[in-house]
Amino acid sequence: MTIKRLDPGKRMSQAVIHNGIVYLAGQVGEPGTSLTEQTTVVLAQIDALLAEAGTDKSRLLTATIWLADMADFAAMNAVWDAWVDPANPPARATGEVKLAAPEYRVEIIVTAALS
Structure with a gap:
């Protein structure tokens, strides 16, 4: 099986x-x-990478969301809820972590099935 890197x-x-x-x-x-x-911005980047790979957010399998501060949970969810495909939401986990730089407030990691 081949592995393709973007x-x-x-x-x-x-x-x-x-x-x-x-x-x-x-x-x-x-x-x-x-x-x-x-x-x-993160969700737009995800859309672009999924498109480059040949799929889209309707094919998401999992999402892991890291927040620098869980006090931002509701604000992040407001953006997420407007973006995610309501008919095909992924399995998701959200947690609080110290991100790579203090200016970062959110990091999102997803997996998706190819179309």
Whole structure:
């Protein structure tokens, strides 16, 4: 079975496709912007990577969402709920973690099935 890597770099690829599944790297927004802005950017990046891989958010299998502060949970969910396909929501987990830089407020990781 082949493995295809999208936007590979020295440390990581933005996505890896194997056996009909697309695995996205954690996506982050513009550091220092609001949680709403960061979440909006992250979801747009996810849409773009899924499209490049040949699939879309209706095929999401899982989502892991990391928040720097769980106080942002409702604000993140407001953006997420407007974006996610209501007929095909993924299995999802959300937790609070210390992200790579203090200016990051959210990081989202998803897997999706190919179309």
